[in-house]
Structures are given as C-alpha cells and as structure tokens.
Amino acid sequence: MFELLLNGFSVALSGLNIVLVFIGCFLGTVIGMLPGIGPINAIAILFPIVLQFELPPSSALIFFGGIFYGSQYGNSISSILLNVPGTSSAAVTCIDGNPLAKQGKAGPALAMSAVASFSGGTLSIFMLIFFAPYLSKLAIDFGPAEYFVLMVCAFTALTGFSQGSFIKAMFSAFLGLAIATVGIDELSFGGMRRFTFGIRELGDGIDFIVVVIGVFAVGELMLFLSDFASDKSQKIVPLNKVLLSFKEIKESAAGILRSCVTGFLVGVLPGAGATIASFLAYNTEKKLAGSKGKFGRGDLRGVAAPESANNSSAVGSFIPLLVLGVPGSETTAVMLAALITLGVTPGPTMLVDQPDMFWGVAASMFLGNLVLIILNLPMVRVLAKILLVPRWILMPLIAMLSIVGVYVINGSEFDLILMLIFGVVGFIMRKTGFPLAPLVLGLVLGGLIEVNFRRALTYSYGDYSTFYESPISIGLWVITFASLLVPLIFRFIKKQRQ
Amino acid sequence: MKKLSVCVFIVFSMISFVMITPTWSGQKKPSGCECLAPAGAGGGWDFTCRVPAAQLMQKLDLIDGAMKVVNMSGSGGGKAFAHVVTSRNTDESLIVAASAATATRLAQKVYGDYKADDVRWVGALGMDYGVVVVGKDAPYKTLDDLVNQLKSDPRKAPIVGASSVGGWDHIKMLLVAKEAGIKNLRSINYIPFDNGGKALLEVVSGRAAAFTGDTSEIIGQLNAGEVRVLAVLSDNPVPALGDAKTAKSQGYNVIGGNWRAFYAPAGISDDAYGFWVSAVKAVAGSPEWTELREKNGLAEFTSFGKDFDTFVRKQIENVASISRELNIIK
Numbered sequence: 001m002f003e004l005l006l007n008g009f010s011v012a013l014s015g016l017n018i019v020l021v022f023i024g025c026f027l028g029t030v031i032g033m034l035p036g037i038g039p040i041n042a043i044a045i046l047f048p049i050v051l052q053f054e055l056p057p058s059s060a061l062i063f064f065g066g067i068f069y070g071s072q073y074g075n076s077i078s079s080i081l082l083n084v085p086g087t088s089s090a091a092v093t094c095i096d097g098n099p100l101a102k103q104g105k106a107g108p109a110l111a112m113s114a115v116a117s118f119s120g121g122t123l124s125i126f127m128l129i130f131f132a133p134y135l136s137k138l139a140i141d142f143g144p145a146e147y148f149v150l151m152v153c154a155f156t157a158l159t160g161f162s163q164g165s166f167i168k169a170m171f172s173a174f175l176g177l178a179i180a181t182v183g184i185d186e187l188s189f190g191g192m193r194r195f196t197f198g199i200r201e202l203g204d205g206i207d208f209i210v211v212v213i214g215v216f217a218v219g220e221l222m223l224f225l226s227d228f229a230s231d232k233s234q235k236i237v238p239l240n241k242v243l244l245s246f247k248e249i250k251e252s253a254a255g256i257l258r259s260c261v262t263g264f265l266v267g268v269l270p271g272a273g274a275t276i277a278s279f280l281a282y283n284t285e286k287k288l289a290g291s292k293g294k295f296g297r298g299d300l301r302g303v304a305a306p307e308s309a310n311n312s313s314a315v316g317s318f319i320p321l322l323v324l325g326v327p328g329s330e331t332t333a334v335m336l337a338a339l340i341t342l343g344v345t346p347g348p349t350m351l352v353d354q355p356d357m358f359w360g361v362a363a364s365m366f367l368g369n370l371v372l373i374i375l376n377l378p379m380v381r382v383l384a385k386i387l388l389v390p391r392w393i394l395m396p397l398i399a400m401l402s403i404v405g406v407y408v409i410n411g412s413e414f415d416l417i418l419m420l421i422f423g424v425v426g427f428i429m430r431k432t433g434f435p436l437a438p439l440v441l442g443l444v445l446g447g448l449i450e451v452n453f454r455r456a457l458t459y460s461y462g463d464y465s466t467f468y469e470s471p472i473s474i475g476l477w478v479i480t481f482a483s484l485l486v487p488l489i490f491r492f493i494k495k496q497r498q
Numbered sequence: 499m500k501k502l503s504v505c506v507f508i509v510f511s512m513i514s515f516v517m518i519t520p521t522w523s524g525q526k527k528p529s530g531c532e533c534l535a536p537a538g539a540g541g542g543w544d545f546t547c548r549v550p551a552a553q554l555m556q557k558l559d560l561i562d563g564a565m566k567v568v569n570m571s572g573s574g575g576g577k578a579f580a581h582v583v584t585s586r587n588t589d590e591s592l593i594v595a596a597s598a599a600t601a602t603r604l605a606q607k608v609y610g611d612y613k614a615d616d617v618r619w620v621g622a623l624g625m626d627y628g629v630v631v632v633g634k635d636a637p638y639k640t641l642d643d644l645v646n647q648l649k650s651d652p653r654k655a656p657i658v659g660a661s662s663v664g665g666w667d668h669i670k671m672l673l674v675a676k677e678a679g680i681k682n683l684r685s686i687n688y689i690p691f692d693n694g695g696k697a698l699l700e701v702v703s704g705r706a707a708a709f710t711g712d713t714s715e716i717i718g719q720l721n722a723g724e725v726r727v728l729a730v731l732s733d734n735p736v737p738a739l740g741d742a743k744t745a746k747s748q749g750y751n752v753i754g755g756n757w758r759a760f761y762a763p764a765g766i767s768d769d770a771y772g773f774w775v776s777a778v779k780a781v782a783g784s785p786e787w788t789e790l791r792e793k794n795g796l797a798e799f800t801s802f803g804k805d806f807d808t809f810v811r812k813q814i815e816n817v818a819s820i821s822r823e824l825n826i827i828k
Contacts, residue, residue: 337539
C-alpha cells in the first residue's frame with residue numbers, strides 16, 4: 001500500500017498536477033466564498049476546458065477535487081462575515097459564525113474555520129487511504145430503509161435549537177420540506193406534477209441554490225434596505241481580536257475530531273452529503289456542550305464542528321466515486337459524468353484499471369489541504385476587514401453575485417423571480433425571528449426522506465417492519481433516540497440535585 | 499460622435515454581411531455552428547454535442563471554425579425542444595443532441611403538445627443497448643428464470659433502474675414482460691433510483707432482483723464480477739459484454755437501447771438538412787469516432803435522414819402504445 005501511495009505522490013507531484021492542485025484550491029476557495037456559484041456549477045463550467053486540453057482523467061479529477069474541497073474551506077467565510085452561506089453546507093456555520101463576527105471576533109472565527117477545515121480535511125484523507133475498501137461495503141449495505149432512518153436521525157438536529165425558538169425552528173424546517181415537494185414526482189406513473197400550479201418551469205422542482213440564495217442573501221439585502229430606510233444606520237463592528245489562541249484550539253480539538261468522523265461516514269454514503277454531515281456534527285457538539293456552551297450566540301466550537309464535518313464529508317464522498325463508481329453527492333455526480341466523457345468506465349474496476357486516479361487524488365489532497373491552510377490563514381486578517389467596508393458598497397456586490405449565481409444554474413429568468421420570492425420569505429423570517437438554517441435542513445432532507453421512504457415501502461409492499469430490520473437501521477434508531485433523550489435525562493438529573 | 503456612428507455602421511454592416519452570406523451554397527462549409535445539449539455539462543446529451551459534433555466535425559474539417567456547445571437543461575429536454583421550435587425554427591447552423599429518452603418523452607407528452615413533426619431528425623451514430631442484469635449470487639440464470647418469477651410472484655422480484663416510473667429503463671423491462679405474455683404490467687414492482695450506478699448497487703447488495711438499464715452503466719460492475727447479464731436487448735451480441743446472450747436468442751424479440759442522435763429545426767432548407775445528414779454520416783463512418791464510441795461503451799448503430807425519421811416515429815409509436823396500456827397517457 002505504501003508503494004501505491006508513493007506512486008500516488010509521484011502522480012500528484014508531477015508538474016501539471018501540482019499546478020492543477022494550486023489552481024483548483026484557489027478557485028475552490030473563491031467559489032466557496034462567493035454566495036451563488038458553488039462547486040457544482042464551477043465544475044460544470046470548467047469541464048469543457050478540461051475536455052479541450054485533453055487532460056488525463058486523473059489530472060481532471062485532481063483539479064475538480066481541489067475545487068470541491070477548496071470550496072468547503074471558502075464557504076464559511078461569507079457565512080461568518082455576512083450571514084450568507086457560500087454553499088449550502090455552510091448554512092450551519094452562520095448560526096455561531098455570524099454572532100461571533102458581530103461581537104468583533106470575526107478574526108478568531110475565520111481562523112477557527114480554517115483550522116477546523118484543515119484538520120477535518122487532512123484526518124479524513126488518512127481514513128480514505130486506510131478504510132476505503134471496507135467503507136465502500138457500507139455504501140452497498142445502505143438501502144432505502146437505512147437512508148430513511150439516517151434522515152430521521154438528521155432531523156433530530158432540530159432539537160438543537162433552544163426551547164423558545166423550537167416551534168419556530170420546526171416551522172422553518174417544515175417550510176423547507178414543503179418546498180422540496182414541488183415538481184414532477186418521479187415515483188408515480190406518468191410523473192404526477194405536484195404544486196406546480198400549471199407553471200412549466202416548476203416541473204423540475206425548485207433548485208436548492210435558488211432557495212438558499214433567496215432566503216439568505218436576498219433576505220439579508222432586504223433587511224439592510226429596511227434598516228437603511230428606517231435610518232437605523234448599521235454601525236461598523238470594531239475588530240476586537242484577530243488571532244486565535246491556543247486555548248481556543250484546544251477546547252475545540254475534540255469536537256473537530258468527532259465531527260471529522262461523523263462527516264466522513266456521512267460523506268461515504270452516496271445519498272447523504274455535506275449539508276447533512278454539518279448539521280449532525282453541529283447538533284452533537286451542541287448537545288455535548290450542554291448549558292455550558294454559548295452555542296447559537298457565538299461559540300467557536302459551533303464554527304469548528306460543521307467546518308470539520310463538511311470538509312471530511314467532501315473527502316469521504318470520493319470513496320463511492322472511486323471505489324464503486326457511484327457518485328456520492330451532486331458535485332461528485334458532475335465529476336463522474338465528466339470522467340465518463342473522458343473515457344473512464346465507471347465501476348469498481350476503476351480502482352484496478354486506473355490506480356493513478358485513486359492514489360493520485362488521495363495524495364493530491366494532502367498537498368491541497370496544505371495549500372489551503374497556507375492560503376487561508378494569512379487571509380484572515382484581510383478578510384476580517386471586509387466588515388469595515390461600508391455596507392452600501394458590500395450589499396450591491398452581494399446582489400450582483402446572487403443574480404449571477406442563480407442565473408448560471410439553468411440560465412433561467414424564472415429562477416431569478418423565484419429567488420426574489422424567497423428573498424421576501426427570508427426577510428419576513430428574519431424580521432419575525434424564524435431561524436433560517438432549519439429551512440435548509442428541511443429542504444435537503446425533504447426530497448431524500450420522501451423518496452427513500454417510498455422506495456423502502458415499495459420493496460416491502462407496505463410492510464413498515466422494513467425500517468427496523470437491519471442492524472444498521474437499529475443502530476441509527478438508537479442514536480436518534482439517544483440524541484433526543486439524553487439531554488432531557490441530564491436536565492432531569494440536574495433538577496433532582498438542586 | 500461622427501466617428502462613433504461610422505464605427506457602428508461598419509460593425510452592423512459586418513454583422514449583416516456575415517448573416518446574409520449564404521452558408522449553404524454548394525461546397526461552402528458552414529460557419530458559426532452550434533450544438534444544443536438539452537442538459538447540463540457531463541452526461542449523454544452533453545457528450546453527443548461535445549465529442550461527435552463539436553470535436554469531430556471540426557477535426558474532420560466538415561465545418562468552418564469551431565462549433566459552439568450550449569447547455570440548456572430543463573424539463574428533461576423539454577425546454578430545449580420548445581426553444582428550438584419557438585425561437586430557432588429556421589436556424590440552419592443549429593443541431594440538437596437527442597436520444598431514446600427524447601423519443602420516450604415525446605411519446606408520453608412530457609414535452610407538452612410538441613410532436614416529432616416539429617423538428618427534423620438528422621441521424622444516429624451510436625447505441626447503448628439495453629440490458630437486464632442480476633447480482634452475482636442471484637438465483638436467476640436465464641431470462642426465463644426471471645420471467646417465470648415475475649409471472650408467479652412479482653412481489654419477490656423487485657426491478658430497479660435509473661429512469662422514473664414509466665421512463666425508458668422501466669419500459670424496456672415491460673417490453674420484455676409483455677413479450678413473455680404477462681398481462682398485468684403494473685404488477686411488476688419497479689423502483690427508480692437517481693442514476694444507473696446507485697440502482698446497480700441494489701442488485702449487487704441483493705435487495706433487488708434485477709436491474710434494467712444500459713450497457714455503459716454496467717461494464718464496470720460486470721468486469722469486477724459483481725453482476726451477471728441475463729440478456730442484452732440487441733440483434734447481435736454486444737462485444738463489450740463478453741458472451742452475454744441477446745433476449746432475441748432466448749425467444750424474446752425485444753430490441754431496445756439508448757441511441758445517440760441529433761435533430762435540427764423544422765424550418766431549415768433541404769440543403770441545410772442534407773448537409774447535416776451528410777456531416778453526421780461522415781462522423782459516424784470515421785475511425786476517430788469508432789475509437790471514441792467504443793471508449794464510451796457505445797455499440798455500432800447508424801441511421802440517417804429519412805430512415806432515421808421513420809425509426810424515431812416507430813419508436814415513438816411503440817412507447818406510446820405501451821404507455822397507453824399502462825394508463826400513463828390516453
């Protein structure tokens with residue numbers, strides 16, 4: 001195996017590939033940072049260029065990989081600074097990241113996000129190298145029933161919201177679920193059109209990015225405008241502190257480690273993804289911190305957990321892609337489609353036929369993560385100063401990016417109208433104190449939870465016992481109930497003591 | 499100001515000159531060509547535009563300059579179809595990627611009221627033949643075994659595929675079932691997945707009895723020894739599948755696959771249509787295409803011009819008839 005890894009390094013360190021790792025990581029950071037243009041679109045846009053240059057498949061994958069995990073570094077930057085997630089998997093990072101920035105601690109938050117991303121990313125490469133063949137078995141064993149239970153488990157992340165706003169969080173999540181039902185139902189004969197109101201464009205469903213940009217970015221813009229109109233001039237937050245202390249890193253270390261493992265395992269499953277990983281990790285850390293934490297009001301651990309998880313999930317999603325030839329996320333689906341066009345046969349033979357691909361990519365990730373931390377840490381000082389830029393300059397920029405980012409998905413004007421509608425929804429939610437992150441969770445889980453529920457019941461002809469037949473499902477139910485009950489039990493014991 | 503208006507005049511006259519230039523007069527090669535891929539980058543339609551059209555037509559010197567590839571996703575190709583019919587109907591420099599999915603959706607009225615007549619069918623240059631596949635430990639050795647199970651107790655034989663319920667993968671399986679004399683086609687338990695790879699994992703794990711899909715989707719798992727091919731829906735055995743038997747040789751006369759083809763707008767001149775037919779023919783006959791086609795797991799299949807038009811209409815009629823039986827359309 002060391003021989004293979006060394007060979008992988010010789011692939012990753014060849015002239016062309018080094019350059020591709022650098023460009024990929026840099027582009028990835030920028031793309032992740034900009035709300036709107038995510039890694040999926042970036043790869044789709046860059047693919048024709050890769051085809052033009054006739055890059056070998058391993059180089060193409062190294063390049064796309066750099067963009068993908070690079071974007072998981074960059075995506076927290078706008079979450080922290082602007083309360084607008086760069087990609088959907090950074091929606092959770094807003095919860096604690098933005099309050100930190102508002103307290104003048106943007107510097108430490110950004111630095112923590114970089115450190116957590118680096119740790120999560122790097123540790124998960126080791127897991128990728130050592131456990132890939134075993135973990136691919138897990139991906140095969142996960143059927144529709146197991147996915148359904150996993151999604152239920154992810155849903156308990158909602159209880160992570162404090163009691164007062166729990167009802168609001170539920171409402172927000174259900175709104176997400178509702179939006180996810182729009183479109184043609186692929187599981188019904190003849191494709192039933194649900195909630196499309198006769199509008200042809202709604203048949204494809206509502207694109208995830210359109211909603212996220214709408215509620216977060218456009219909603220934030222409207223909030224700014226309304227504050228501006230009522231002359232509540234936003235005061236500029238002073239930067240109290242720029243550096244991250246060693247003590248703060250130490251406090252978050254255990255959380256980063258746990259989140260890395262969670263994120264990786266969720267990433268390995270084709271059909272879950274980085275967004276679910278970051279929610280699960282955040283929820284776990286919040287529950288473990290108990291009342292001692294300042295989660296939700298600006299806790300560095302609340303930034304560390306999702307960032308570690310979404311990076312390791314990105315790495316984990318390469319396992320089904322490279323070992324089974326099955327895409328583990330929307331981003332890896334685009335990568336696989338590109339590889340097929342480049343002449344790669346998808347399937348388990350990829351590991352044997354193209355060892356350069358697996359080992360080259362794994363080795364390039366070590367390099368990429370180094371590049372990213374070197375790139376990102378010094379940028380913290382500069383980036384934190386973005387907050388000093390007057391909002392009337394910043395906001396039009398966000399507006400422009402949002403419009404471009406949404407338009408680029410399908411080239412559809414209709415999506416822009418939808419974005420505005422969701423902007424109004426986001427604005428109202430913010431004004432009335434509804435949290436936005438659960439909406440993203442509902443949106444991500446909505447389609448998956450329904451489709452897997454129906455697939456499982458189609459298999460079993462309506463027999464519900466299918467949901468607790470396998471050891472995996474039972475294990476997931478145990479985790480689900482533990483996550484719901486343990487905090488209650490703790491609270492009860494505490495009350496008894498008093 | 500005067501300078502500016504002169505500049506504008508020059509630019510406009512250049513543009514109109516380019517536009518007026520008869521691109522179809524005699525031997526002159528057309529320029530400024532465009533291939534419309536009705537889906538995003540990566541995947542079948544995108545491949546059809548980028549490789550045989552853009553890459554090879556330029557390489558083989560059939561067109562002047564580069565061919566632009568435009569991706570327009572939406573409504574399973576319906577957005578692009580509507581765009582071509584309503585706003586590009588006389589654009590002679592445009593071709594559009596198509597496949598069996600296009601015909602299926604036209605037959606099932608997924609594209610609204612648009613019909614096969616609304617465009618001109620140019621030609622096909624490759625085929626991804628349909629396959630029926632089981633896991634390596636599955637009890638079914640032949641297509642008969644699977645069909646018998648479907649006849650006696652379809653509950654024990656869930657079928658998976660990548661198309662939606664009633665989509666092309668599902669219909670291929672139903673064509674086999676119909677040929678086998680199964681009356682209640684709805685009794686067959688079909689479960690759709692997001693893509694061929696994920697659906698195939700269902701037979702590898704043993705959760706599903708069989709997978710219905712295309713050759714290119716299974717080569718990897720087949721070579722790894724994880725799955726067996728019960729039947730390929732082609733006239734002759736497909737080299738990429740080794741000694742896999744055709745459905746025909748097992749007594750089921752079902753031919754089906756995902757062909758890769760092009761259509762052009764309906765309002766173009768016969769000269770322009772003739773040019774595109776000959777260009778696709780030239781690509782299909784080139785050794786460069788043979789190599790790229792095989793690399794992408796496509797079998798040999800060609801059909802051009804009038805023949806292809808008849809072929810598409812026949813397929814649409816077949817799909818429409820089985821869809822009526824299934825009550826998908828009236």
